[in-house]
Amino acid sequence: MPLAFFQFLLSCNQVQLLSIAGLLDYNTTETTLSRVEKSSLLLAYEFNAVGPVLVIKHMWLLLKVGGHSRTERDVTVVANLSTRVGSIGDNCLGGWHSYRSSKAALNQLEFARKKDPIICNLLHPGTVDTDLSRPFQRNVPEGKLFTKEFSVLKLLGIINTAKSHDNGKSFAWDGQEIPW
Numbered sequence: 001m002p003l004a005f006f007q008f009l010l011s012c013n014q015v016q017l018l019s020i021a022g023l024l025d026y027n028t029t030e031t032t033l034s035r036v037e038k039s040s041l042l043l044a045y046e047f048n049a050v051g052p053v054l055v056i057k058h059m060w061l062l063l064k065v066g067g068h069s070r071t072e073r074d075v076t077v078v079a080n081l082s083t084r085v086g087s088i089g090d091n092c093l094g095g096w097h098s099y100r101s102s103k104a105a106l107n108q109l110e111f112a113r114k115k116d117p118i119i120c121n122l123l124h125p126g127t128v129d130t131d132l133s134r135p136f137q138r139n140v141p142e143g144k145l146f147t148k149e150f151s152v153l154k155l156l157g158i159i160n161t162a163k164s165h166d167n168g169k170s171f172a173w174d175g176q177e178i179p180w
């Protein structure tokens with residue numbers, strides 16, 4: 001999915017940077033704090049927070065100067081795929097400590113910058129039929145496991161209508177704002 005997802009969005013010529021990399025390691029079986037290991041925390045942080053933020057860092061000048069040059073908009077959109085479970089305010093279940101906390105870190109590191117014409121958004125794609133969700137798909141209620149195409153179109157709708165005041169916010173596939 002990821003590469004196809006990325007190429008599809010790029011071909012729409014309206015997103016200037018979309019970061020989709022992510023890791024959810026099921027082998028850690030983090031159901032309680034006692035099972036959390038340093039190695040899985042560090043791995044998740046590296047994949048889910050450090051990598052995406054460094055990409056943005058190195059692309060920032062380019063995005064600022066010409067990121068929206070071939071679009072009809074006067075702002076550049078930087079969209080990172082995050083997840084609802086990265087929300088501290090939305091965390092009712094616990095577990096998945098490494099994944100949750102690394103996405104929460106991404107949410108914070110994806111800072112809001114007011115002086116540059118760049119909108120940064122964190123997007124939750126829903127539960128999508130990919131390798132990442134495969135191990136827990138049997139627990140997903142009927143009708144709640146989305147195809148990649150459905151999710152991409154929903155996310156594009158959000159990206160295409162993003163306004164400057166949306167900078168620094170997190171949205172789910174249905175446009176609902178997700179609390180930090």
Ligand SMILES: NC(=O)c1ccc[n+]([C@@H]2O[C@H](COP(=O)([O-])OP(=O)(O)OC[C@H]3O[C@@H](n4cnc5c(N)ncnc54)[C@H](OP(=O)(O)O)[C@@H]3O)[C@@H](O)[C@H]2O)c1
Pocket residue numbers: 001002003020021022023046047051081082083084124125126127128129130131132133
């Ligand atoms: N699927 C869902 O239900 C769901 C729900 C909520 C959020 N998300 C988020 O959506 C994003 C995409 O997930 P997915 O479902 O497409 O997962 P996926 O099928 O497991 O794909 C993850 C992709 O991230 C790439 N990746 C991971 N770490 C990387 C790194 N350090 N550098 C470069 N590429 C890296 C992987 O590359 P390789 O193929 O080379 O390993 C892979 O292509 C993730 O950020 C995930 O957290 C997914």
